[in-house]
Amino acid sequence: MKTAKIVCAPNVSDDAYAYICARFARRFGAEAFERETDAQLLGGFVVLFDGKVYDMSLRTQLSALRADCEKE
Amino acid sequence: MESLGLDITKVPIDLVLNLLNIVLLFLIVRTLAYKPIRKFMDARTERVNAEARAAGEKAAEAEKLKAEYAALLENGEAVKQAQADEARKAADAEKDRILAEANAKAAQIVREAREQAQKEHDEALGAMRQDVVDLAFDISEKLLEHSITDDDTKKLADRLFDSRVGGEESA
Numbered sequence: 001m002k003t004a005k006i007v008c009a010p011n012v013s014d015d016a017y018a019y020i021c022a023r024f025a026r027r028f029g030a031e032a033f034e035r036e037t038d039a040q041l042l043g044g045f046v047v048l049f050d051g052k053v054y055d056m057s058l059r060t061q062l063s064a065l066r067a068d069c070e071k072e
Numbered sequence: 073m074e075s076l077g078l079d080i081t082k083v084p085i086d087l088v089l090n091l092l093n094i095v096l097l098f099l100i101v102r103t104l105a106y107k108p109i110r111k112f113m114d115a116r117t118e119r120v121n122a123e124a125r126a127a128g129e130k131a132a133e134a135e136k137l138k139a140e141y142a143a144l145l146e147n148g149e150a151v152k153q154a155q156a157d158e159a160r161k162a163a164d165a166e167k168d169r170i171l172a173e174a175n176a177k178a179a180q181i182v183r184e185a186r187e188q189a190q191k192e193h194d195e196a197l198g199a200m201r202q203d204v205v206d207l208a209f210d211i212s213e214k215l216l217e218h219s220i221t222d223d224d225t226k227k228l229a230d231r232l233f234d235s236r237v238g239g240e241e242s243a
Binding site (some may be wrong): 009011012013015016019020023024025027042043044045047054056058059062065066069070 | 172202208222225
């Protein structure tokens with residue numbers, strides 16, 4: 001069974017978590033999900049599935065934005 | 073004549089004898105003394121002439137020396153003037169060299185100071201910029217952490233699943 005591990009920020013509600021699982025199952029065919037909470041994410045979620053990482057966390061996006069600012 | 077104690081009868085003989093004595097004495101003196109005296113006188117004249125010549129030569133030599141000294145003096149003045157000019161020229165050259173060196177040193181100091189100031193300005197600006205970025209992101213993190221909603225999370229999910237790749241990274 002293909003299990004996906006979803007790491008969420010503390011402010012992600014069950015409703016939003018269910019929505020993410022439904023879309024992920026439809027898109028990638030995952031059959032089971034494992035939830036984990038990480039306050040470092042600040043917001044959004046990270047999915048680990050089939051050896052791949054799908055990072056949609058605010059921390060990563062802010063870090064990318066910050067790197068662009070420091071580059072200028 | 074008696075009052076003088078002279079004997080008249082003898083006077084012509086005495087006179088004659090005296091005269092003869094005188095003549096004889098003269099002849100003797102002339103014979104004996106004339107030549108030496110003549111010689112002496114000639115020698116003295118020769119000596120005087122020689123001394124006169126020597127004096128003349130000395131005077132000429134003195135004159136010559138005087139002329140030489142005058143020339144030397146004049147030349148000395150010229151040499152002294154030339155030396156003074158040479159010394160002044162050397163001093164001027166040294167002054168110019170020192171001035172040029174000082175100007176170059178001053179220019180270098182100014183240039184280094186300017187470079188240092190620019191470097192410190194850039195460093196300060198960079199540090200300040202970094203502080204601003206840090207502050208901005210700290211504030212953004214706090215704001216986002218408390219303001220993100222479920223709809224925002226769902227939009228993140230839609231963005232991931234609608235894009236071909238999404239936030240995919242290798243694990």
